[in-house]
Amino acid sequence: MTSELQDLYQELILDHYKRPHNQRHLDDADHQAEGYNPLCGDRVSVYLKLDGNRIKEVAFQGAGCAISTASASMMTDALKGKTVEEVRELFDKFHALVTGRLENPEAGPDLGKLEVFAGVSQYPVRVKCATLAWHTLEAALEQRGGVVSTE
Amino acid sequence: MTITTTGQDTATANVPLTARDRKSNLHALDVEKIRQDFPILQQRINGRPLAYLDNAATTQKPRAVIDALQHYYARDNANIHRGVHELSVRATEGYERARTIVQRFLNAADPREIIFTRGTTEAINLVAASYGRKHIGPGDEIIVSAMEHHSNIVPWQLLCEQTGARLRVIPINDDGEILLDAYDALLTPRTRLVAVVHLSNVLGTINPVHEIIQRAHRHGVPVLVDGAQSAAHLPVDVQALDCDFYAFSGHKVFGPTGIGVLYGKAALLREMPPYQGGGDMISRVSFEGPTYKDIPYKFEAGTPNIAGVIGLGVALEYVNRIGLERIAAYEHELLDYATRSLLAIPQVRLIGTAKAKASVLSFVLAGAHPHDIGTILNQMGVAIRTGHHCAQPVMDRFGVPATARASLAFYNTTADIDALVAGIHKVLEVFG
Known part of the structure; x- marks a missing residue:
């Protein structure tokens, strides 16, 4: 594999693509939303169960490419136990990471394993794949109806 | 076609050559010479020679077309049909000459049956709005097929919303072929128009449009043929087909973007109301009301894409010099080679396996999403399209969210196909 491809398709991303975490319907979800990327036809549904201001449970369903599936899977891992404000800060920083605008990696919340998505910034057309689940999460938190589109 | 020995290191080297491959110099095109006419093909992408296999999205432009655009703006630019000065005369002559080139390209009976539009999409919208x-009206029916591009669906849906008409859909089988018996059942006294694609942009199916037209005409129903894909790959004779409308885009037939053609039978066009109002389409305007010009000008309101029209004419002349019969024969052999090469990979599933096919290979790969295939192929210098190809009902029909699509033109070679196959092996290596 060329080094650029290795940067994008990190082992951890491929693992989450082949064996996604938290990929199921959450029967007792109190927040949910559906996201759609019309460019590639990817669809994702995000389900949340909140305990006050804190995320108690989170799951997703959908079919997509390696980047969008792994992003949804790793997002759900990263969210559990966080407050809504912490989640928003994390998304802001993740968004800066995948769009190549992260100026100070030390500032703000710890991205942890999500740092493997840094390679996406070299592939502008794939940014929407990496952020689809996150945009859908945002819509779920805001209880917006309808389908979130990346376009 | 010359089967080259390049790519021996790829799996395609194991694909046996058939007797027809060896006899293929019957249709020999000097592809290496043709490739020299296309400056864009001479580059490397990510360190590899560009293998441009996205011709169904848009085709590349020969030097002659690029030069014609440059020449027009550097020497002849003026508005048409109104100036007495030298430049306006030249621009008008260039514009109208291109109309006769298009007329001959389609074998239309009369140049006045050729209307310049922005592309296939606008041509279809023109028919939907005007015809x-x-x-x-309410209760009337329009028939399309299940393999249409959105541009041959949505204009009719808009019309149905406005008029209370209904859209009926001819089903297709698992190979991606139109079911003619089902089509017969849809043709009723309520049918007002049939709009069907000649060559599918997703499946590569060549539809039996002549048969479809004859059956519609037995019911007195006119037929629009969406020629966006066919114009560059199949010889088209609108009089032999007896189609009522035929639409195609310049940029898919080696011409500029933003220019296209609607062919319509003169008798139909004459009794249709104008599509847009403005300058150049009227013979007299007063506040009591306008008098429209005759066809084709009635449908060409405003200053048109003059450079685009002239560039399109040059592109069609370029195609004519090679000859669409020879192009079709060469591409048929290249498609055969590509099909065998892909089918030699067990993880490949072809979407679109009609008996009559041209220039398009859609596929999905077990374990890898088309979007990832596209990214990895791009890293290997191979340009393909991934996604729903503006034909979401086709995706639904085959139960896939998207496909990867390689689409051919006469400047492609077996080396391009070998690069595609090597790229697919790379995908399998990453996702294996």
Whole structure:
């Protein structure tokens, strides 16, 4: 594999693509939303169960490419136990990471394993794949109806 | 076609050559010479020679077309049909000469049957708005097929919303072929128009449009043929087909973007109302009301894409010099080679396996999403399209969210196909 491809398709991303975490319907979800990327036809549904201001449970369903599936899977891992404000800060920083605008990696919340998505910034057309689940999460938190589109 | 020995290191080297491959110099095109006419093909992408296999999205432009655009703006630019000065005369002559080139390209009976539009999409919208407004009403039916591009679905849906007409859909089988018996059942006294694609942009199916037209005409129903894909790959004779409308885009037939053609039978066009109002389409305007010009000008309101029209004419002349019969024969052999090469990979599933096919290979790969295939192929210098190809009903029909699509033109070679196959092996290596 060329080094650029290795940067994008990190082992951890491929693992989450082949064996996604938290990929199921959450029967007792109190927040949910559906996201759609019309460019590639990817669809994702995000389900949340909140305990006050804190995320108690989170799951997703959908079919997509390696980047969008792994992003949804790793997002759900990263969210559990966080407050809504912490989640928003994390998304802001993740968004800066995948769009190549992260100026100070030390500032703000710890991205942890999500740092493997840094390679996406070299592939502008794939940014929407990496952020689809996150945009859908945002819509779920805001209880917006309808389908979130990346376009 | 010359089967080259390049790519021996790839799996395609194991694909046996058939007797027809060896006899293929019957249709020999000097592809290496042709490739020299296309400056864009001479580059490397990510360190590899560009293998441009996205011709169904848009085709590349020969030097002659690029030069014609440059020449027009550097020497002849003026508005048409109104100036007495030298430049306006030259621009007008260039514009009208291109109309006769298009007429001959389609074998239309009369140059006045050629209307310049922005592309296939606008041509279809013109028919939907103009013919539709006059002839289609509540309870009437319009027939399309299940393999249409959105541009041959949505204009009819808009018309149906406005008029209360209904859209009926001819089903297709698992190979991606139109079911003619089902089509017969849809043709009723309520049918007002049939709009069907000649060559599918997703499946590569060549539809039996002549048969479809004959059956519609037995019911007195006119037929629009969406020629966006066919114009560059199949010889088209609108009089032999007896189609009522035929639409195609310049940029898919080696011409500029933003220019296209609607062919319509003169008798139909004459009794259709104008599509847009403005300058150049009227013979007299007063506040009591306008008098429209005759066809084709009635449908060409405003200053048109003059450079684009002239560039399109040059592109069609370029195609004519090679000859669409020879192009079709060469591409048929290249498609055969590509099909065998892909089918030699067990993880490949072809979407679109009609008996009559041209220039398009859609596929999905077990374990890898088309979007990832596209990214990895791009890293290997191979340009393909991934996604729903503006034909979401086709994706639904085959139960896939998207496909990867390689689409050919006469400047492609077996080396391009070998690069595609090597790229697919790379995908399998990453996702294996």
